[in-house]
Structure formats: structure tokens, C-alpha cells
């Protein structure tokens with residue numbers, strides 16, 4: 303559904319070149335739900351806008367939904383839906399009116415446009431708001447309306463740029479259900495950008511991680527997590543240095559540290575290792591006071607790949 307080779311974009315800003323995307327290769331099969339994860343300024347939106355024909359690449363080639371991005375952008379536009387970060391609908395219009403105008407722009411006849419709009423208003427829980435001014439909708443309602451705008455013409459591929467930014471937890475969960483149903487019930491291929499780790503964990507079966515304009519890793523969330531150095535185990539004991547010495551003798555244990563009453567280490571399959579370690583420690587009176595086993599997160603994956611946390615990267619100034 304998406305095949306991209308060497309796609310790049312360099313902006314010119316005040317006579318300096320800003321290499322926002324430095325040559326990315328992307329393959330997405332029909333029906334996949336793929337997340338494009340990276341910190342602020344990594345190049346996610348720029349890539350998405352190129353794939354959605356909104357920005358001309360500086361270099362590279364792509365076939366999107368069967369059409370060549372450079373020679374047939376019109377064909378691409380007919381086959382994709384794009385839900386950007388800004389709100390697509392005009393604030394002064396009423397919800398149903400705005401959708402009907404959009405459906406007519408996609409070439410639907412008046413009766414078919416009304417039918418399609420009413421079907422989508424019902425599906426996205428916007429029926430009761432059909433006659434409200436767009437500007438009076440809440441953030442979550444606006445995002446649902448944006449999605450409806452993006453799928454009116456039944457695209458097979460939908461691009462979503464940071465879909466749940468600025469939504470409260472309940473609205474995010476509701477939005478995620480709607481995004482899942484786009485794929486599960488309507489067979490859409492979904493490609494979404496995000497810098498929220500929980501969003502990729504909740505929605506995506508495959509992730510591409512981008513940093514500084516380059517894709518630095520890709521795989522399933524579980525595969526990427528399994529590729530790093532195991533679970534983080536934190537034990538509180540009455541003699542942490544002695545516990546550290548015992549832990550260090552276990553095969554595959556890494557990164558053993560002592561911090562006050564706490565001993566920390568990483569080991570694959572922490573669930574299996576910890577009971578045995580506890581038996582050894584307690585056999586010589588080094589009682590274990592508490593145990594915590596944390597599975598690796600996608601942030602640990604990013605930290606392992608780049609030496610920084612995604613959260614730190616987001617807090618850092620955006621390169622320009």
C-alpha cells in the first residue's frame with residue numbers, strides 16, 4: 303500500500319538548509335496499522351505531508367495506494383484520507399453542512415452525499431451535534447469530525463498526524479476505538495504519527511522509529527522491546543551490596559546497581575529469575591522487602607538506540 307525509497311525533504315529557512323527528512327524507506331502492506339514514532343522535530347509530519355501529496359519531496363520516490371507520488375499526485379489524493387494536526391473543518395459552518403460540502407467536493411451526488419454523511423455522523427457519535435457550529439465542539443468531538451472529513455470518500459489508506467494530541471484520557475480512548483474500527487471494520491490501512499508511547503502500544507502492530515530525519519529502527523512493539531536487554535528488576539533488601547553480588551552471578555544479568563536500599567538489574571525473563579534469587583538471598587538471612595519487575599517500554603527502546611529518552615528528547619529544543 304505504501305512503498306517509499308530514499309524520500310527526503312530539505313527546507314530553506316533564512317538561507318540555511320534544514321534537512322527535515324534525510325532519505326527514508328517505508329513499506330506498508332494492505333490492512334496494516336503502522337505507527338511512525340519519534341520526538342518533536344524528528345520529521346514525522348514532514349514525511350506524512352509528502353506521502354499525502356501536500357509537500358513536494360526534495361528527493362526520492364514513492365508509490366502510494368497504487369499511484370506514483372510524483373507523476374500522479376491526483377490519483378494518490380483520490381485514494382487516501384489525510385487527517386492533519388490542524389482542524390480541517392471551518393469553525394463557522396454547521397457540522398452536517400460542512401460534511402455535505404466536503405462530500406460534494408469528492409464528487410458524491412446530493413442524495414448520496416447526505417446518506418454518506420448521516421451514516422458517518424452515526425458511526426462517529428456525532429449525530430446529536432449535526433446542527434451545531436463546528437467552532438463549538440469539544441477537542442475530542444473535533445478530532446472525530448476531522449476523521450469523518452478524511453474518510454468521506456472511502457479511502458483504502460488513511461494518514462493520521464498525531465491524532466490524540468491535546469485530548470483528555472477518556473476522549474483519547476474513544477478516539478482510539480474509532481481508529482481501530484477504521485481498520486477492523488472497514489479494512490483501511492492506517493499510517494499514523496505520534497510521540498505518545500501509549501498510543502503506539504494501544505494501536506499499532508508495527509512501528510517505525512524516526513529520529514533526526516532518519517528511520518533508526520522498525521518492528522513490532524513486542525519485538526522491539528524484546529530486542530533490548532530484558533526486564534528491569536528492582537529489589538529492596540536488608541543488605542543490598544550482598545544481594546548485588548548474588549545477582550551478578552546469575553547468567554544474563556546486566557547493569558547491576560545499588561541505590562540506597564534498592565538493588566536494580568536487567569535480565570531477560572525477570573519472572574523466572576527473581577524467585578530463585580529470593581530463595582538464595584533468604585537462605586542466608588538477606589530478607590527481601592519488596593520486588594518490582596518492569597517490562598521494557600518503547601521509551602527504553604528509544605533510549606537504547608539514541609542514548610536519550612523520548613520524553614527528554616521532547617523536552618529539548620526542536621532543531622531548526
Ligand SMILES: Nc1ncnc2c1ncn2[C@@H]1O[C@H](COP(=O)(O)OP(=O)(O)OP(=O)(O)O)[C@@H](O)[C@H]1O
Pocket residue numbers: 313314315320321322340341342343344345346347348349497620621622
Ligand atoms: N516549513 C518549514 N521550514 C523550515 N523548517 C521546517 C519547516 N517545517 C518543518 N521544519 C523543520 O523540519 C524538522 C522536522 O519537522 P516536523 O514537523 O516534520 O517534525 P515532527 O516529527 O512532525 O515534529 P512534531 O512532533 O513536533 O510535530 C524540524 O526541525 C522543523 O523545525
